[in-house]
Amino acid sequence: MSYLEATNDLYKKAALEPEVGLCCTTTPVWALPGLEIPQIMLEMNYGCGSTVDPRDLVNNPRILYVGVGGGMELLQFSYFSRQKGGVIGVDVVDEMLDASRRNFKEAEKMNSWFKSDFVDLKKGDALSLPLEDTSVDVAAQNCLFNIFKVDDLKKALAEMYRVLKPGGRLVLSDPISDGGMPDNLKEDDKLRALCLSGSLPLKEYIDLITSVGFGTVEIRARRPYRVLDPKHYDTPQLIYIESVEVCAIKDPMPKDGPCVFTGKTAIYYGDDQLFDDGQGHTLLQNQPLAVCDKTAGNLAKLGRDDIYISESTYHYNGGGCC
Numbered sequence: 631m632s633y634l635e636a637t638n639d640l641y642k643k644a645a646l647e648p649e650v651g652l653c654c655t656t657t658p659v660w661a662l663p664g665l666e667i668p669q670i671m672l673e674m675n676y677g678c679g680s681t682v683d684p685r686d687l688v689n690n691p692r693i694l695y696v697g698v699g700g701g702m703e704l705l706q707f708s709y710f711s712r713q714k715g716g717v718i719g720v721d722v723v724d725e726m727l728d729a730s731r732r733n734f735k736e737a738e739k740m741n742s743w744f745k746s747d748f749v750d751l752k753k754g755d756a757l758s759l760p761l762e763d764t765s766v767d768v769a770a771q772n773c774l775f776n777i778f779k780v781d782d783l784k785k786a787l788a789e790m791y792r793v794l795k796p797g798g799r800l801v802l803s804d805p806i807s808d809g810g811m812p813d814n815l816k817e818d819d820k821l822r823a824l825c826l827s828g829s830l831p832l833k834e835y836i837d838l839i840t841s842v843g844f845g846t847v848e849i850r851a852r853r854p855y856r857v858l859d860p861k862h863y864d865t866p867q868l869i870y871i872e873s874v875e876v877c878a879i880k881d882p883m884p885k886d887g888p889c890v891f892t893g894k895t896a897i898y899y900g901d902d903q904l905f906d907d908g909q910g911h912t913l914l915q916n917q918p919l920a921v922c923d924k925t926a927g928n929l930a931k932l933g934r935d936d937i938y939i940s941e942s943t944y945h946y947n948g949g950g951c952c
């Protein structure tokens with residue numbers, strides 16, 4: 631059995647019988663006026679962060695969600711989109727599609743604004759999406775792509791890139807592990823499927839996202855997630871796993887490489903009213919300017935003693951240099 635078949639098997643079981651704690655979201659579940667989440671969706675919350683952000687949802691976007699789970703995030707996206715077929719849900723596991731369909735019926739009873747047909751559920755594979763090129767504005771996945779081995783992950787990212795319109799946004803939430811993962815755990819199909827041993831170092835994860843063409847990447851959150859310790863797992867040392875929330879924008883790739891925002895800020899504190907780096911960045915005196923890592927690096931290279939550049943916060947909320 632391949633690791634992909636083992637994954638389908640695991641999620642078939644998790645669809646038939648909710649497995650609380652299979653994954654664990656590190657973001658509080660959205661609490662919004664008039665939004666009630668059925669208990670079964672909470673029990674089937676198999677994500678590790680959130681991919682729903684109203685800032686991505688301006689101008690009535692067509693939304694794609696890959697790997698539906700119990701349907702909670704599709705309901706949350708529907709809260710903002712509120713129209714027939716506004717959210718397309720794709721999953722490769724029939725039982726998961728059936729479970730989310732049932733859960734949407736529950737959600738209908740609890741939310742007068744919601745109708746099941748707001749979500750268009752489709753059987754399909756993240757590695758070969760059943761959608762036209764450039765047909766969606768926002769594409770999201772939560773805690774699925776980390777399961778894929780690198781070649782498949784590249785395919786899945788390239789598929790999201792393909793179906794997004796220019797300027798469209800890919801929102802992802804996945805575990806990452808900067809300490810690296812031992813090969814024996816990486817090759818453990820069950821641990822991979824459980825979102826425990828497929829995690830990559832953050833830089834590698836971001837490099838793969840930009841390698842398929844995304845010109846801008848924002849790291850919106852980075853939080854402690856899990857540990858794999860030698861007592862419970864076949865590892866000589868403790869492995870620390872974090873979860874990240876990332877938004878990748880289908881912007882043209884800048885000539886000098888992608889703009890990756892990790893939460894760095896530059897502050898000019900010289901005697902003039904402003905500092906202009908001649909590259910399109912104006913730093914007003916003692917005003918913060920969010921900068922991408924590339925701009926932060928270029929400013930640091932100037933070697934000035936009147937520009938402060940902060941460390942990455944990994945909580946970037948928009949705005950800034952590029």
Ligand SMILES: C[S@@+](CC[C@H](N)C(=O)[O-])C[C@H]1O[C@@H](n2cnc3c(N)ncnc32)[C@H](O)[C@@H]1O
Pocket residue numbers: 637638641642653674675676677678696697698699700701703720721722723726754755756757771772773774825
């Ligand atoms: C870890 S769960 C995450 C579910 C949901 N995103 C959430 O946050 O609760 C992974 C989901 O991806 C689905 N899945 C697994 N392999 C897939 C594939 N190759 N293509 C599409 N969906 C897949 C599973 O059936 C399951 O619904």
